[in-house]
Amino acid sequence: MAKLPAGQKRRQKELKRRKKKKHQEKKQQVPTSMTFMDLPPALPILSERLVEFAGRLLDESQTGRNYIENVITMVVGCWNMGAVTAEMAQVMRRAFSESFSEALPEVFQAMELHFDSLITARRYLYADDPRYIISHTVNWTGTNDYYLRIKCINLPDEERFSGRVEGAEARLLSEAREKMKGFRAPPLTGEETRLKQLIDRGFDLLNDNTTQTGKDAPEVAACETWLEAWDIIKKRYQNKPSLDTIGSRIEPTLVSWYSEMDMHLLNAALAKPALVEKGITFFREFLALFPESHEGTTKAYREAMAMLQFRNRAYDDGDATFNALVKDYPDSAWSYIHWGDAYNPTFPRAAFGDAPVDSERARNLYQIPIDQDLEDAEHAQKTD
Secondary structure: OOOOOHHHHHHHHHHHHHHOOOOOHHHHOOOOOOOOOOOOOOOOOHHHHHHHHHHHHOOOOOOOHHHHHHHHHHHHHHHHHOOEOHHHHHHHHHHHHHHHHHHOHHHHHHHHOOHHHHHHHHHHOOOOOOEEEEEEEEEEOOOOOEEEEEEEEEOOHHHEOOOOOOOHHHHHHHHHHHHHHHHOOOOOOHHHHHHHHHHHHHHHHHOOOOOOOOOOHHHHHHHHHHHHHHHHHHHHOOOOOOHHHOOOOOHHHHHHHHHHHHHHHHHHHHHOOHHHHHHHHHHHHHHHHOOOOOHHHHHHHHHHHHHHHHHOOOHHHHHHHHHHHHHHOOOOHHHHHHHHHOOOOOOOHHHHOOOOOOHHHHHHHHHHHHHOOOOOOHHHHOOO
């Protein structure tokens, strides 16, 4: 069984950091003069209202627990920002964006375009609800099933957003209702349902070791299932510049999938060589079909493709891909580091297709981010 190379171990740590939920409720600067009050009897259960408020972002999108929990946290933030005064909302929005963009960049990127619609909807479509959420927990009862436990307080009138429906505000209310018509996307089509089932199945396989042998077998099975899903994706969404803006309830599922595909496919191809060429084809097709994907995804996929090109013994292609990467992302240490890994004799050669070792070239590539004092350059210093 092939040993996981150090470069991939670093990438796995990076993925775990990206997915880790660092954001805490204290980041959102709760107004200081709030008091506990009895709830109006006509208001619905807040957990149910919150799911309704989230619309297509949660409905039929239960793929990846970390992703769902992070989306719920962002929806809660938007609910609270839409409840308070405009001045307080601006303060909260800055703290909210700074925290999430750093801790969860890919989920934040996928969610940020929805923030204004959610906040506007909270202000005008849920204006009757004085509740402010002070804490929430997601309790999982199955692979795709969960329930929310929410603690809240009532905001006094002076702490709430005061939107009088007259003049310009009346027009804003009308615009908000029109936005929400598009925001609440229609149910999944039959093909999208099949696509979601395949992606869900892949995530289930990653966590199921009962019917497979070998520690790499779950990733192989998951990636083979996801490549089957890819055949549907590339045909159905070929006219979309990015999977982040397809306007369907399947969108969060796709974001959850593609944010992890590169890491798992690299590992699976190490265990099953037949996946090497399939992986190269996948990355090339994805990058060509969705040129407006998030920059982090584009960069990660290009790096993964270069590594597979080396593993496929297409060394000139691998060098060309890495060379283009460092030109397009000169401030990124990782492109230099992974390129150096390909020539480092201390790395398991199977990870890079038995590429000819070149210690001097590896050291020179590692030295570039150190000399330029790039972020994460310390990882190059630890590589001999």
